[in-house]
Amino acid sequence: MPSLDGRTIAFLMANSGVEQVELTEPRDALTDAGARVVLLAPEQDTIRAMNNDVEPGDEFRADLAVADADVNDYDALVLPGGTTNPDSLRLDDDAVEFVRDFVDTGKVVAAICHGPWTLVEAGVLEGKTLTSWPSLKTDIRNAGGDWRDQEVYVCPAHGWTLITSRKPDDLDAFSDAIVSALSA
Numbered sequence: 050m051p052s053l054d055g056r057t058i059a060f061l062m063a064n065s066g067v068e069q070v071e072l073t074e075p076r077d078a079l080t081d082a083g084a085r086v087v088l089l090a091p092e093q094d095t096i097r098a099m100n101n102d103v104e105p106g107d108e109f110r111a112d113l114a115v116a117d118a119d120v121n122d123y124d125a126l127v128l129p130g131g132t133t134n135p136d137s138l139r140l141d142d143d144a145v146e147f148v149r150d151f152v153d154t155g156k157v158v159a160a161i162c163h164g165p166w167t168l169v170e171a172g173v174l175e176g177k178t179l180t181s182w183p184s185l186k187t188d189i190r191n192a193g194g195d196w197r198d199q200e201v202y203v204c205p206a207h208g209w210t211l212i213t214s215r216k217p218d219d220l221d222a223f224s225d226a227i228v229s230a231l232s233a
Contacts, residue, residue: 051232053084058231059123059151061089061115061144061167062096066133069098069106070217071161075127078224084231087123089115091141102132116143120151125231130162130182139170149173152209159212159227161219165189168211178204179213201226 058079060072076086090096090111098106120126126148128135138144148171152158160168165181166188168174175193179202186196201222204211210230214223 051082051228053079053082053228053231056084056124056231057122058084058086058125058127058227059089059118060086060127060129061138061147062129063134063137063141063144064090064092064094064111065097065099066102066131066137067096067098067129068102068131068134068162068217069100070220071129071131071164072096072098072109074217074220075129075159075161075224075227078228079127079231082228082232084124087112087118089113089118089147091115091138091144093117099131099133114143115141115147118147120147120154123151123156125157125159125227126151127227128158128160128164128167130160130164132163135163135166138167145171155209157210157212157227157230159223161214161223162216165213168192176207177211178202178206179211180215181213182215203230 093114096109178195
């Protein structure tokens, strides 16, 4: 297994509505590979996870408010999905600015399911190829991206690496792609 010792990964999510498995499975894969994971949210408070967008899941504690986070402290950014999560994030100016600033660093950004909505709002998809939950296809195309329907897509063009997947069924491939990109 590749080692991510010394790597720090930011997970950005709203304080409510994140799809639990889209947080926990990539987090666990990254920590198992040796990375340190930091949970960011608009408020340094409880993060409420959901299962299938309808059933309450576990609660997690944000390590830091996104407004207090520095993009230079992280080697990668992960944007989990759930419909409420990215929809809330794209209304939070600090979250959108953090994503935009992170993309400017040229580091790895990974988003799954509805997670790319935050990238759409940040205006960073021009010329990028990615996948997502199918209902985001038009939003991605309107933002200048090229949408694909596949398990995982890694797009290294235009100065930063974007890793995307469609849904929870793709989590193994999604997590493996993130670990692979960070261990290269």
